[in-house]
Every structure is written in C-alpha cells, then in structure tokens.
Amino acid sequence: MNQNEVVLSLSGICKNYGKFEALKPIDLQIRKGELFGFLGPNGAGKTTLIRIITGLIKQTSGSVFLGGMDLAKEPEKAKARVGYVPDRPYLYEKLTPLEYFDFVGGLYSVPHKDLETRGEEMLRKFSLWERRNDLIESFSHGMKQKVAMASAFLHDPDILVVDEPMVGLDPKSVRLVKDFFCELCGRGKTFFMSTHTLSLAEDICHRIGIINHGILVAMGTIGELRELGKDPNQNLEEIF
Numbered sequence: 001m002n003q004n005e006v007v008l009s010l011s012g013i014c015k016n017y018g019k020f021e022a023l024k025p026i027d028l029q030i031r032k033g034e035l036f037g038f039l040g041p042n043g044a045g046k047t048t049l050i051r052i053i054t055g056l057i058k059q060t061s062g063s064v065f066l067g068g069m070d071l072a073k074e075p076e077k078a079k080a081r082v083g084y085v086p087d088r089p090y091l092y093e094k095l096t097p098l099e100y101f102d103f104v105g106g107l108y109s110v111p112h113k114d115l116e117t118r119g120e121e122m123l124r125k126f127s128l129w130e131r132r133n134d135l136i137e138s139f140s141h142g143m144k145q146k147v148a149m150a151s152a153f154l155h156d157p158d159i160l161v162v163d164e165p166m167v168g169l170d171p172k173s174v175r176l177v178k179d180f181f182c183e184l185c186g187r188g189k190t191f192f193m194s195t196h197t198l199s200l201a202e203d204i205c206h207r208i209g210i211i212n213h214g215i216l217v218a219m220g221t222i223g224e225l226r227e228l229g230k231d232p233n234q235n236l237e238e239i240f
Helices: 044-054 076-079 095-105 111-127 139-150 171-186 198-205 222-228
Strands: 004-015 020-031 033-038 061-066 083-087 157-164 190-194 206-213 213-221
Touching: 004 190, 020 044, 020 190, 020 213, 033 044, 033 171, 033 198, 033 213, 044 157, 061 076, 083 139, 095 111, 095 139, 111 139, 111 213, 139 157, 139 171, 171 190, 171 198, 171 213, 206 222, 213 222
Parallel strands: 033 190, 033 206, 083 157, 157 190
Antiparallel strands: 004 020, 004 061, 206 213
16 A cells, blocks of 8 residues: 555445434545544534444445445455544453453454464553453553553554544553554554544644534644634634
C-alpha cells in the first residue's frame, strides 16, 4: 500500500430508525497513515457511524470499504482489518489480561507466538506488565481502558477505530497514548478517532470531521477549519 491509498471509504451512508434519520448521506475517504478526528455534540451520530464502520449495525443505505473490501460482501475479512476500542469497553473481568488476550487472539486466529510477543509489548507499553496475572476486575477504569486498547492491537490491524480513547486515563497515560497513536500512523496505520477532547484532536489529528444532526457539516485540517471561523488564530474549541 502507498501513503495515498484510501483504506477507509464511506459512500452514501444513511441510517434510519423508523422515520428518524440518524445519519444523512455521508461520504468520507481516509488514507493510509492518517489520524482522522471525528467530532460532534451528543446525539449527532458519531457512535452510530462508528458502529456501522465496525460492522456492529447495518446502514440503511450506502457502502463501507475497509482496506478495499466491501464490508457487506466480505464481512469477516473486512472486520479482520480493523481494531476497535469502544468508549465503554466490555471485558471479561474474571480473566487476567493475558487470559483475555488469549481469548481475543483466538477470535482473530493470531498465532500463539505472535500473541505472546504482542501481548507483552502492549502490557509493558501501558505499564501493566506487573499486573498481567491479576484479575481485570481488580483494575481501575483507566487500567481497564488500557487493557481494551492493548487488545485492539493484538491482530496488527491496518485501521484503528477508537471512541473516546482518553476517558479515565491519567495525564501520563494520555501522553503515552498520544505518542503511541502518532507512532503507529508513522508506520502506516490509520485511525478513525471520535473524541470530545478538542485539544486532543487539535494536537494529533491530520484532518477533522464535524458531524451535527447526522450531517457531516465541516471537514479539513485545523488550518482549513480555522478559515471557516472569524479568527484564523482560533483554537478548535472556539471554532467548534
């Protein structure tokens, strides 16, 4: 793949719940190595779109391509290209992190040797290696968030979909995760990140899309979004 290759493509995505239009036609292309920030007020349609991208729900119309594969026609192959970190991760808390990784790795058919190597790498990166044999139920919310994040990288996905990744993390962990995301983008991984933390989006996102009432109302780099405002020196919070 080259850096200009589109690895996440949405075409005419709509989602209706009865007569309510949760998403109106959304077209979006995200390239390899891009960290795309997805912003919007509560109820704007962010989580709905994320659930469509990850295959958790089906769109009313339109198509999703992940790594060039049609999610509707090749769901298993397409989903294997994606790692997903929800805003409220559900973990099997009677397991240890290593046991949970074994479970997740089995879902993606990750070879045991690779699973051991990546699992240790992730736990050390997130300062959880010393707790590898403790039950997840004994972890704080932030620690559970880091276990969920680590598990999403085990199968080495090309596309990472993360919903509010910094919730519950202390400042040191926030810095670590930001650096890690940027490092992965440098390796050619692609991020679709929903967040309410505008300073985070401003710091690390290459482009930002803003959704409201199910419509993608603005999209571009920070510089391009500033041009939409009254003051070119505005930060993202003021633009938003």
